[in-house]
Amino acid sequence: MNNVAFNITRMRASYGNKEVLKGITITILPNSVTALIGPSGCGKSTFIRSLNRINDLIPSFRISGDILYRQKDIYDQETDVVELRRRIGMVFQKPNPFPKSIYENIAYGLRIHGFTIKETLDEIVEASLKKAALWDEVKDNLKQNALTLSGGQQQRLCIARTLATQPEALLFDEPCSALDPISTAKIEELIHHLKKSYTIIIVTHNMQQAARVSDYSGFFLLGELVEFGKTQDMFTAPKDKRTEDYITGRFG
Amino acid sequence: MNRKIVNKRLDSLFKALGILTTVFGILVLLVLFIDVFLDGASRLSMNFLTSFPSRKPEAAGILSAWVGTIWIMAVTALIALPLGIGSAIYLEEYAPKNRLTGLIEISIANLAGVPSVIFGLLGLGLFVRWFNLDRSVLAGGLTLAILVLPVIILSTREALRAIPFSIREASYAVGATKWQTVYFQVLPAALGNIMTGVILAMSRAVGETAPLITIGALTYIAFLPQPPVTFSGGFPFMHFSLQGLFDPFTALPIQIFNWVSRPQKGFSVNASAGIIVLLGITLAMNSIAIILRYRQRKKTRW
Numbered sequence: 306m307n308n309v310a311f312n313i314t315r316m317r318a319s320y321g322n323k324e325v326l327k328g329i330t331i332t333i334l335p336n337s338v339t340a341l342i343g344p345s346g347c348g349k350s351t352f353i354r355s356l357n358r359i360n361d362l363i364p365s366f367r368i369s370g371d372i373l374y375r376q377k378d379i380y381d382q383e384t385d386v387v388e389l390r391r392r393i394g395m396v397f398q399k400p401n402p403f404p405k406s407i408y409e410n411i412a413y414g415l416r417i418h419g420f421t422i423k424e425t426l427d428e429i430v431e432a433s434l435k436k437a438a439l440w441d442e443v444k445d446n447l448k449q450n451a452l453t454l455s456g457g458q459q460q461r462l463c464i465a466r467t468l469a470t471q472p473e474a475l476l477f478d479e480p481c482s483a484l485d486p487i488s489t490a491k492i493e494e495l496i497h498h499l500k501k502s503y504t505i506i507i508v509t510h511n512m513q514q515a516a517r518v519s520d521y522s523g524f525f526l527l528g529e530l531v532e533f534g535k536t537q538d539m540f541t542a543p544k545d546k547r548t549e550d551y552i553t554g555r556f557g
Numbered sequence: 558m559n560r561k562i563v564n565k566r567l568d569s570l571f572k573a574l575g576i577l578t579t580v581f582g583i584l585v586l587l588v589l590f591i592d593v594f595l596d597g598a599s600r601l602s603m604n605f606l607t608s609f610p611s612r613k614p615e616a617a618g619i620l621s622a623w624v625g626t627i628w629i630m631a632v633t634a635l636i637a638l639p640l641g642i643g644s645a646i647y648l649e650e651y652a653p654k655n656r657l658t659g660l661i662e663i664s665i666a667n668l669a670g671v672p673s674v675i676f677g678l679l680g681l682g683l684f685v686r687w688f689n690l691d692r693s694v695l696a697g698g699l700t701l702a703i704l705v706l707p708v709i710i711l712s713t714r715e716a717l718r719a720i721p722f723s724i725r726e727a728s729y730a731v732g733a734t735k736w737q738t739v740y741f742q743v744l745p746a747a748l749g750n751i752m753t754g755v756i757l758a759m760s761r762a763v764g765e766t767a768p769l770i771t772i773g774a775l776t777y778i779a780f781l782p783q784p785p786v787t788f789s790g791g792f793p794f795m796h797f798s799l800q801g802l803f804d805p806f807t808a809l810p811i812q813i814f815n816w817v818s819r820p821q822k823g824f825s826v827n828a829s830a831g832i833i834v835l836l837g838i839t840l841a842m843n844s845i846a847i848i849l850r851y852r853q854r855k856k857t858r859w
Contacts, residue, residue: 403728417734
């Protein structure tokens, strides 16, 4: 039981009157990559955005069920949301660097958590950029505005920014959907490396990507988790007819 | 006739109409500028800027008027900026979206369209009479502050709304609180546009005459409000005083208005010279706003 990152039972979520998740039960293991696939509007983004409570920002959002991270209820009144979001980092669909320097983009998360010593900041900024495989490309112009970077570089900067605050889990919400194939390959390679130290959940529209990067896969359809298991099993011998139809491209 | 030819002619007709309307507006402005300049340029001199008003047109100057204008603008800015930007941040970032905030929003939008003389009457009743501030710099500054407040709130909200939601998400996702997100990410990114709106609002306030006349600003003043800082030879050398806030004042538009209504020819020349100075101030403020906006646009492409 100790070796479980997320333990979720009967999770239901809705925006206003529209129910988008209809009882999801799933267990996610640490130091593995879990890919969530499914057609648009199936609830996979809502699912992943509930895990760091970023959906709390949407006023009409409602959620119920047992949603545990490391045996603690994420939605408990006592939960410190700020600390939760530091521990469970998130990378978004569209690269969203702050309109500041590359350095400041990464130092921001550290500063708001009380790091002030310049040497420490420098060290963590460099380490984070190295982990995100961006250091060699930007080390000479850390003062440059992050918006001048290419889309793929911006996304890796966003990953570095997330890594800087030392999270345990990383949520990727379609991180490559706005990127070209070369940048996509770089990010996939990165995810593969990061698996050793982090629990990773990735939402993707791209089934080849899911097959390439993940250890476990979940197939979402109309707010339900149709199938969940080892990626290899799911892509070679899907148990459910709907999963088979989807991954063979018969719909969606 | 051929349909194509008709469409083509209609197209050129509208183009010509568009040019005509644009040229008309510019021409009227140009005529105004040239006329004022021809009348008043000869009167512009150092003397004009450093003399108090006088019964003799050739000796009269605008010293008390422009010093008064600076005083009023400083007071207006000091009051309207924190209040306006503060309320805009609250309404845009914190306030729940319900009927009450909806009502507040509509009220602010309507207030921005209320004629300035009404604000003058409010100032007269509230600040001059009820608060007993008399016809002081403070009363004038407060009156102009509530006049520009709705405009500042609206333009600041617009600037905040232009910051993409993804920036806020990014900030929350690394564990920032709401205040940290607003203060470190949203405000700095919106600052250029906020300043543009504020400066445009202030440049409108510079030329406001009606509310100041309504609260009874004087038109003939032969002394200046006491400066906030004075220097002297003896210890402690520098003296701070807010007495100036309670001194009576006049302002550029009032001085101009006063001169225009005089029958003597010399005063209308003075009025033109005063208008040149006032136009110069407004133009300078607007240029700063344009430069700020340009630099902001260059800096951020989302």
